Amino acid sequence: MEGRWSGDRIAWGCDIRPEPLRRTRAMNFPRIGVAAAFLVAAGLTLGGCSGSDGTEPAAGAGSGAVAIKSFAYSPSPAKVKVGTAVTWTNGEDIRHTVTSGKRNSTDGKFDLTLDAKDATATVTLDAPGTFPYHCAIHPGMDGVIEVSA
Numbered sequence: 001m002e003g004r005w006s007g008d009r010i011a012w013g014c015d016i017r018p019e020p021l022r023r024t025r026a027m028n029f030p031r032i033g034v035a036a037a038f039l040v041a042a043g044l045t046l047g048g049c050s051g052s053d054g055t056e057p058a059a060g061a062g063s064g065a066v067a068i069k070s071f072a073y074s075p076s077p078a079k080v081k082v083g084t085a086v087t088w089t090n091g092e093d094i095r096h097t098v099t100s101g102k103r104n105s106t107d108g109k110f111d112l113t114l115d116a117k118d119a120t121a122t123v124t125l126d127a128p129g130t131f132p133y134h135c136a137i138h139p140g141m142d143g144v145i146e147v148s149a
């Protein structure tokens with residue numbers, strides 16, 4: 001479908017437009033955060049328009065949204081396609097981390113802290129694979145991201 005200018009935006013056949021980029025809390029890596037926020041906005045736009053351009057997520061691939069609640073990550077595994085931003089949102093007023101690698105073999109790919117309720121953190125993985133992570137504060141709080149090509 002061809003885009004056409006309509007006022008201050010390009011109309012793609014649906015009225016969903018990306019929200020303005022919001023600063024997220026607990027952003028230890030501002031550059032990654034801004035890029036990821038843009039990817040999230042773009043992803044939402046495409047998701048809202050999926051009927052018009054025919055692009056649907058691969059079977060089983062999700063939006064990349066992961067909730068933290070009751071000392072657990074949900075969903076886990078979180079299944080995304082390469083390049084999809086994975087965004088964690090802290091659902092409780094307890095500090096958690098999203099630390100890559102297994103608990104006893106942290107691999108240093110990412111290490112994010114979500115200080116309190118509604119804090120978010122985002123990572124975009126550019127290679128397929130299975131990426132375990134954990135909360136460095138709470139034993140037993142473990143998650144997995146599965147990235148497909």
Ligand SMILES: [Cu+2]
Pocket residue numbers: 071095096097135136137138141
């Ligand atoms: Cu935790």
